[in-house]
Amino acid sequence: MVEVTRRGLMFVLSSPSGAGKTTIARRLLESDDNLTLSISATTRSKRASEVDGRDYVFIAKDKFDRMVERGEFLEHAEVFGNFYGTPQDPVEEALAGGKDVLFDIDWQGAKQLREARPSDVVSVFILPPSRKELEDRLRRRAEDPDDVVNARMAKASGEIGHWSEYSHIVVNRDVDAAIDETRAILNAARLERTRQTGLPGLVDELLKE
């Protein structure tokens, strides 16, 4: 019995900092062999906890500019003076190989991906369950020495304002439930008729005299 072939899809996860997106993304990737992470390129400095090529591809501003000029990014944006972009080649390779690609990006990147590839993108916004919970999580995870919770809350609010641009919304009350929900969205998207490019062949076989 042959698997029905299908197009890979672009699975976008966005959320305000502190809503649990990174944990959900990591656990999805660990449990799903057909899902691969898109690594963004950035001009910002590497933090102590980060690994080049795992968390980001860290590049200089002049290289970033050249990639923009050559159209080598699927999306790119400036955030607080730093530049971020999604290199197109690794994504196209994965999709052509039938892999789905996970994008852990903000609303600006999600918007550009949706505009560039409307039929390939499924986008999920993860919301915290309450204002209090969001504040508590932001306090617990402060990493940079000059972090202040108010500034982080302002940034989170700016991101949350774009919730209605996403096709699906997961409210993260419980991380295991949120992972199950996000996985259901991914698996259902794989079963959309238009993504299963092998179906006409199967139907031909079913209907042959």
Next chain:
Amino acid sequence: MVEVTRRGLMFVLSSPSGAGKTTIARRLLESDDNLTLSISATTRSKRASEVDGRDYVFIAKDKFDRMVERGEFLEHAEVFGNFYGTPQDPVEEALAGGKDVLFDIDWQGAKQLREARPSDVVSVFILPPSRKELEDRLRRRAEDPDDVVNARMAKASGEIGHWSEYSHIVVNRDVDAAIDETRAILNAARLERTRQTGLPGLVDELLKE
């Protein structure tokens, strides 16, 4: 912490006879408290294995005609001289109560539901994995004494021809996997932004100063 309220959805399952739809529908209903089955009304005779009000609501042709005249069906159709219809009232009650409603109906009914309620319907077509498997299943489950496999195959082929009208396709190679896939489609549909009517309220609370 309050659940985000949402609109119930209309979850349509169709397949040719012998593709496993009935098993999938039953197992979904058993495992999902928020899903309720729409019971069709029909003018055909009750079979020995059927229970009135569980499998169908069996009604006389004149009553069926009156219900059609009064617009009391969400969809109705004639199949081989018998009439089938979905009474609207129980469906509306379930949806208003936040329940999702499962419809085990053929392509004609699915088409009418989609036309009547485009934003409420999610439709899944279940395909057998191969012609040989379909024939084997039809042979094994022959119930009526005058059943002939060729006639059943012709009917199945007629139904399969409508596969491309459905939003999602599940190929039933393994019934447990097919149930998981169908459940993922249902759960993902529940997480679509536009169905979660309580989200604007949650976002207001998250963004309040």
